[in-house]
Amino acid sequence: MTNETEQRREARHGITSAVLPFLGNRASDYQPFQYLIQDISATGLKIALPRWAVFRDILTPGESIHLQVPFQFEKQMHASGVVAWQKWDAATEAQICGIALDAPTPLVYPVHISLESRAINVELHDFAAIEPLLVQILGDSALVKQGLGIYLRHLDAYFYRTAVITREEYATFSDVVLKEIMAQVQTNYNALMELYARVRDAQNQEEVFSHILDLDDLNRLMTPEVAIELFSRVLSVEEVDLYLKAIKALEQKLFINYNTLIMLYLQNLIRNFHPGSPAKMPCQDRCA
Secondary structure, eight states: OOGGGGOOSSOOEEOOOTTOOEEEEETTTOOEEEEEEEEEOSSEEEEEEETTOSSOOOOOTTOEEEEEEEEEETTEEEEEEEEEEEEEETTTTEEEEEEEEOSOOOOSSSEEEETTTOBEEEOOSSOSSHHHHHHHHHHHHHHHHHHHHHHHHHHHHHHHHHOSSOHHHHHHHIIIIIHHHHHHHHHHHHHHHHHHHHHHTOSSHHHIIIIIOOHHHHHHHHSOOOOGGGGTTTSOHHHIIIIIHHHHHHHHHHHHHHHHHHHHHHHHHHHHHSTTSOOBOOOOTTOO
């Protein structure tokens, strides 16, 4: 791709997520990937998928993706889009993609990035401070994990009767694969509940961000345990579409929650470095 392919007519603002990647996923199969925001315009943004990311993928032009971060433009929120172009940047060892944002989406939490100001905006209409919002997000995340565990237990019994392999083969699959996934979901649920309790009992947000929230642990707890491809040999295509993709849809909530925590973490980081200034994302050399 040439440089001309990434030109947009709107004004562009440099932006970086301070080497704290967000979690997104492909719309077609829910495959997760981590990305950094590079710059933004009124209708789209440029992201980087670095080689060092734990969750890596290669995006192709025309592909629909969920960014799982609400971007505000003219009072509407956009959290998904289509890959408009892509290129490989050898200097940063990352795939660079231009994303055209698409249909508006409801705002889950009062935290978003403004495409017009580059600011991370937090509107605490229903919360007295940041701390209760953090507690709410972690509590919601634990509930999603709990629901996922219950759903998997019900599906295990159902799949035993409907799998395309023999019941003996499915019993082996369940013991080796599915029960391991269920155990990991339970482990992550327990860890999220412990984290929820610690944040709830914290004295202030500085204690939360400096001493309680570990972003690597948070990434591990929030990322999916269920991989659709593991089930493709034992279930029909119809069951994968109906039941497994329902699980992946449920997991979308965790992506949103994780990215919201990253935005709040970044906001706190920026304000610590620039006390009294607006909580804008760090800016590269093309900022207006």
